[in-house]
Amino acid sequence: MGRTFCIANQKGGVGKTTTSINLATALARSGHHTLLVDMDPQCNATSGIGQQPVDRHPLIVDQAIRHGVLSTDVDRLDLLPGSKSFRDLSVLASDDSNHDELLIEHLANGAARYDYVLIDCPPSLGKLTRTALSVSNEVLMPIQCEYFAMEGLAQMIDVIRSVMLDRPGQLTFGGIVLTMYDESLELTQEVDQEVRDFFGEIVFDTVVPRDVHVTEAPSHGQSVIDYAPRSRGTRAYMELCMEVLERD
């Protein structure tokens, strides 16, 4: 049985998409059938690996997701591309629980064929993120070690807890990864310490340093692992992958 990770943090620009793309690539490269699911109407995960968003998405038209899954240039890595039409989903009245259950069922069925599923979420705690949490076994939170990092965490933890109460025994807190790490900044050390004090063992030892190759890779439609195989960004995401596999 596979593991499904929800890559979530309502704070913007902390590396959710970058972590989704690069960790999914690393997992596929280490021999595991992996599905990358783009749940963001902005479709950055889709374009970041050189693919196009779709107008007609299986989750919107109530179809099994295999109808929309694409293979990628990376062996064993598939993509369920995002769609701009998710924007309508995210503003639907939140009491349409029938529709929610359909989405959740399609995603869960589709996920069953993979060793790893990674779901890239938008910077919000709305319907899209909650749906992703409801089909996931684990939440993986990227955190950027700057001042606003700690602020939204309490809210995120509330939402995660409420999903855990709805579906007991399914969702766990998978891990926290510190991203865009700038060792030279004292503030970075302070936030790092605060996050580790607060969350303890679930914080990965691996931190992802700020690396220009990571910034450039999506403009070539590639993960940093393919774009710059010997870069610090690549090494970090390969190490993060090893830590994820060890926790299995």
Add this chain to the structure above:
Amino acid sequence: MGRTFCIANQKGGVGKTTTSINLATALARSGHHTLLVDMDPQCNATSGIGQQPVDRHPLIVDQAIRHGVLSTDVDRLDLLPGSKSFRDLSVLASDDSNHDELLIEHLANGAARYDYVLIDCPPSLGKLTRTALSVSNEVLMPIQCEYFAMEGLAQMIDVIRSVMLDRPGQLTFGGIVLTMYDESLELTQEVDQEVRDFFGEIVFDTVVPRDVHVTEAPSHGQSVIDYAPRSRGTRAYMELCMEVLERD
């Protein structure tokens, strides 16, 4: 009559809050009565200048906003703090147009007493951002010169256009400011060029460079202008302020 700016971009972490805080401070310092409105349930603009979010917000309890406005440590700069309870607002059924009109009326009335009002928005194009757009004269978009910058722009422009159609003659495209600018990156130059080709004159000449003082300032509850008066970040936001004033 004053000018009300909506600081918006649904891409996360591009410097909306940083620009709201620092431009508002610069405008107040140059002699203009300024109101900073925090419209984000994450309340970063509020904590970034050392204040507390509120549980009971005038817009939620249908009161004139002056009941919630606070003075700050900066002369002529007031703050309407954010509230976590905005999260409920952002998921309200989008057809509650009576309630929308109330919000818009309260905000517009409150704004009338100031020379400048800056509204910091969350990374989404939902109800909160649309409400902010509906009371604004101008949209100010911070853009970070990295690959995903151009992607969401088409969607943002659609939403801005639809608000302009609803309220003809009120909302204009005020300006685009390039943030966290890293001159050493070729990608930065490419995105800069693309943005200027696409948007032309509305892109400010001033770019805000990446500067550690800007990152550190909110951890001291201050704008960078107060925290590090001689830094490159401060100079950039003062220059941006001059360009905004010149366009009046």
